[in-house]
Amino acid sequence: MLVHSRTGRWTAWALFAVLFVPLFALPLLVILAASFSTHWSGAFPSGPTAAHYTAAVRGESLQALTTSLITAVTASVIALTVGTWAALAAAALGKKGRRVLDALFMLPVAVPSVVVGLAVLVAFSQPPMLLNGTRWIVILAHTVLVTAFAHQSVSAAIRRLDPMYEQAAASLGARPSYVLLRVKLPLLLPSLNAAAGLCFALSMGELSATMMLYPPDWTPLPVLIFTATDRGSLFTGSALAVVLMAATLLALLAVSRIRTRASYR
Amino acid sequence: MPTTVPVWLWALPPVAVLAVVFLYPLALVVQESLAPGAYAEVLASVSFREALVTTMWLAVASTVGCLVLGFVLALVIAFVPFPGGKAVSKFIDVFLSFPSFLITLALLFLYGTVGMANGIWTDVTGDPAGPFRFLSTPWGVLLAEITYFTPFVMRPLLAAFSQMETAQLEVASSLGARPLRIVRQVILPEALPALAAGGSLVLVMCLNEFGIVLFTGAKGVTTLPMLVYGKAILESDYAAACVVAVVNVALSVGLYVLYRGVSRRAGA
Amino acid sequence: MTSGIRFDGVTVTYGSNTVLDSLDLTVEPGEAMALLGPSGSGKTTALRAVAGFVRPASGRVLIGDRDVTALPPYKRGIGMVVQQYALFPHLKVEANVAFGLKAQKVPKGEIPGRVAEALEMTGMAAYAQRHPRELSGGQQQRVAIARALAIRPRVLLLDEPLSALDAQLRSGMLAELARLHRELPDVSILYVTHDQVEALTLADRIAVMDRARLQDCGTPQDLYRRPRTEFTASFVGNANLLPVTVGAGGVSFEGVSLDVPVSEALPGAGATLCVRPHLVGLGPGPNALSGRIAEVQWRGSTHRLYVEVGGHRVKADVRELRETPPLGAEVTLHFAPDDAVLLSAGVGND
Numbered sequence: 001m002l003v004h005s006r007t008g009r010w011t012a013w014a015l016f017a018v019l020f021v022p023l024f025a026l027p028l029l030v031i032l033a034a035s036f037s038t039h040w041s042g043a044f045p046s047g048p049t050a051a052h053y054t055a056a057v058r059g060e061s062l063q064a065l066t067t068s069l070i071t072a073v074t075a076s077v078i079a080l081t082v083g084t085w086a087a088l089a090a091a092a093l094g095k096k097g098r099r100v101l102d103a104l105f106m107l108p109v110a111v112p113s114v115v116v117g118l119a120v121l122v123a124f125s126q127p128p129m130l131l132n133g134t135r136w137i138v139i140l141a142h143t144v145l146v147t148a149f150a151h152q153s154v155s156a157a158i159r160r161l162d163p164m165y166e167q168a169a170a171s172l173g174a175r176p177s178y179v180l181l182r183v184k185l186p187l188l189l190p191s192l193n194a195a196a197g198l199c200f201a202l203s204m205g206e207l208s209a210t211m212m213l214y215p216p217d218w219t220p221l222p223v224l225i226f227t228a229t230d231r232g233s234l235f236t237g238s239a240l241a242v243v244l245m246a247a248t249l250l251a252l253l254a255v256s257r258i259r260t261r262a263s264y265r
Numbered sequence: 266m267p268t269t270v271p272v273w274l275w276a277l278p279p280v281a282v283l284a285v286v287f288l289y290p291l292a293l294v295v296q297e298s299l300a301p302g303a304y305a306e307v308l309a310s311v312s313f314r315e316a317l318v319t320t321m322w323l324a325v326a327s328t329v330g331c332l333v334l335g336f337v338l339a340l341v342i343a344f345v346p347f348p349g350g351k352a353v354s355k356f357i358d359v360f361l362s363f364p365s366f367l368i369t370l371a372l373l374f375l376y377g378t379v380g381m382a383n384g385i386w387t388d389v390t391g392d393p394a395g396p397f398r399f400l401s402t403p404w405g406v407l408l409a410e411i412t413y414f415t416p417f418v419m420r421p422l423l424a425a426f427s428q429m430e431t432a433q434l435e436v437a438s439s440l441g442a443r444p445l446r447i448v449r450q451v452i453l454p455e456a457l458p459a460l461a462a463g464g465s466l467v468l469v470m471c472l473n474e475f476g477i478v479l480f481t482g483a484k485g486v487t488t489l490p491m492l493v494y495g496k497a498i499l500e501s502d503y504a505a506a507c508v509v510a511v512v513n514v515a516l517s518v519g520l521y522v523l524y525r526g527v528s529r530r531a532g533a
Numbered sequence: 534m535t536s537g538i539r540f541d542g543v544t545v546t547y548g549s550n551t552v553l554d555s556l557d558l559t560v561e562p563g564e565a566m567a568l569l570g571p572s573g574s575g576k577t578t579a580l581r582a583v584a585g586f587v588r589p590a591s592g593r594v595l596i597g598d599r600d601v602t603a604l605p606p607y608k609r610g611i612g613m614v615v616q617q618y619a620l621f622p623h624l625k626v627e628a629n630v631a632f633g634l635k636a637q638k639v640p641k642g643e644i645p646g647r648v649a650e651a652l653e654m655t656g657m658a659a660y661a662q663r664h665p666r667e668l669s670g671g672q673q674q675r676v677a678i679a680r681a682l683a684i685r686p687r688v689l690l691l692d693e694p695l696s697a698l699d700a701q702l703r704s705g706m707l708a709e710l711a712r713l714h715r716e717l718p719d720v721s722i723l724y725v726t727h728d729q730v731e732a733l734t735l736a737d738r739i740a741v742m743d744r745a746r747l748q749d750c751g752t753p754q755d756l757y758r759r760p761r762t763e764f765t766a767s768f769v770g771n772a773n774l775l776p777v778t779v780g781a782g783g784v785s786f787e788g789v790s791l792d793v794p795v796s797e798a799l800p801g802a803g804a805t806l807c808v809r810p811h812l813v814g815l816g817p818g819p820n821a822l823s824g825r826i827a828e829v830q831w832r833g834s835t836h837r838l839y840v841e842v843g844g845h846r847v848k849a850d851v852r853e854l855r856e857t858p859p860l861g862a863e864v865t866l867h868f869a870p871d872d873a874v875l876l877s878a879g880v881g882n883d
Contacts, residue, residue, distance in 0.1 A: 002344035002434060002452075003444050009345055016341040019334065020353070023412050024360060027371030030381070034374050044381070045374075086279035092272045101276055108287055110521030112473035114490040115294065115510040116287070118497055122297060122507070123290035144287045164619040170606035171584055171613035172633030172684055182632070186623045198362075205364025208475035208490065212498060222364055222476075229370060229480065238374075241367055248362055 052239030072203035075142035083150030117209030157191030197255035298507035324471035327410035335418030343426035366476035425459035465524035536597025543592035567732035570742035612681030787843035813849035818867030
């Protein structure tokens, strides 16, 4: 305990509330309130309605949601596979090799998403890999962007994994492939789950690279939110944003449930 | 007995995938940027220079704001515990998983011309036009960036604080040190690595932020990522877009390397 | 089939640091050998060289007649138990014990029987369906031993297996291990420990290690009664080491001439006399040394006296005294000639 006096403590808590509530809690509440309103000209929104939601689960909105979900799941699965493979391969390499591999897979974090979008656009708009105009270019860009995070969290988990399990397995006569399948991957499962949740959330909210790449028939939710607000439909945009947040939260919740069941210690 | 595959061979498939989908495209961007005259033209243009300056000062100011705000908030959560503190930490984790542009969207309702703040002003003073009209200026972007990125500073800080020995604080306060003195002489030195790591991460992310600026919809605020988007998609000037992209990548990769160095030393 | 372990000039280095210096040691088939030494003495490195987790810079490791130096761990046919148990947390006890059998593709029909046998042997049969996290430390260690025994190893490596257990559990497990050693006469055991009691209780022979080198090797009785180096004498049994001079007139300590057996011709200058504290008596007798009490520790059934004899502290463990002698009191100590061992100075201290 840092502050011992009652007044001191209340002052600290008041300061916290004054900073925290308007900056972090209010924005999310405001979006939620707006999504149920038709007007906002004054201190509070008015004209309560659920119409934005009935619209949000139909037509192009529903399509955008499924587009986002498919994109996020596909990108996460590919990213997790590639990222985990790379992390495992890096862990088996010597110190130098590991650093090179880690640096390579970390690079997409440092490169602006817009530039990733531009690079993918430049590279895949020409034969032999003509993907521009298809959904695959969006999925590909998302995969690139989230692979780095998958790799980062899985390699951190591998570093935390006590080598004694691997050694115990080896002393019992298990070959490396058996150790990988029966010991390492099961022990990494909680971290893989967490990484999957992270990838999914990032992909669901991705806007920068998507704006450069999306074809008309593959419009993810964030793009739809932007076009809605851009043409002034702030309340529809808010409802879509709530749908986006809810979908992300649900997925994270599901993943964390798996994680608690899969954590052994 | 099958001959065992050399270890480095296992690293090839993922590296090959990365090369095709990321390294090769990035190389193409660099190649495209080398079109004759592209650099000279872009670097000489006013819009580029303005975007560079705007991007830099916004990123630096946001980072400073996030550091100060994040430090104060994390300090209260960790050392002046209150019921619900755990829930606040959870909330911060959730906050991190939402896209950044939601903040700008929310700010439109809070500080927009017909938003909550101006509405309250009108109700109180009777003045039909409220005083809050900073949203479409760089200040709006700054507020949104500080809001969105502060949790990225708080997370490593909270982790660092949770590892701090409370005994140290108790000894310090038993020796008669006042809270502010303890913060300055005991907590701050311990938190410096986490602050440095979190701060440099936020700096890089601010340099690369796109969603917040796009949603602000302000013509007056152009950052480097916005310029890349504008040149490529709106003007179809790919050579210029690639030049801006290379400059942006150089800036942020340079800073990211710095961040990795700092966070490795901090053990994060 | 039985097979021993042989270290043939095994040297292990980390960078410029030599952590094991040309170790020559043979563990006979069916023998229990303890590697005893303080931390950093190289004992664990020696064990890990047998397991295959460290690659020697030079020398060979043999299991039976087979040179295993270049073999990966999973081809060595060893059972290993470590301090932290290393049970697989995601597998039940049964699956943990079956792990090695499945990995080595033992016929499916055989596995349940061998798992049951191993669990029976360690008294863990009732816990087959538990997860490791539901077991106490002692139970986890039993499962770890069962897991190592299930593969019927020729060689069992135990790396400080009791260090994580509390004192009471430790003595129980020590008896269990001794029983297993009797029941499995074909299994050679290499047992790494820093605890002399464990080594003395369990081992047929003890190899004493210090600073990356083998210092001494022999049966427990041999090492305890006739240590060959100062290090062994002090590490095993915490003996008094008194600097003495050996001259034509015999052995003398602080000007007092002593009656001790001089087996070898020792050089004129220095030697070290080794006497166990519990063999030092209070009061007059042969080899009497007088001094002042510097410290008294009551240890229940005994008193440990530290007596200042001419600048040296002599330890004596005597039966509990009715009256604790005051500090500074003048006392006389003695020991029987046969209870002392003369070591030439500097042996084992190079």
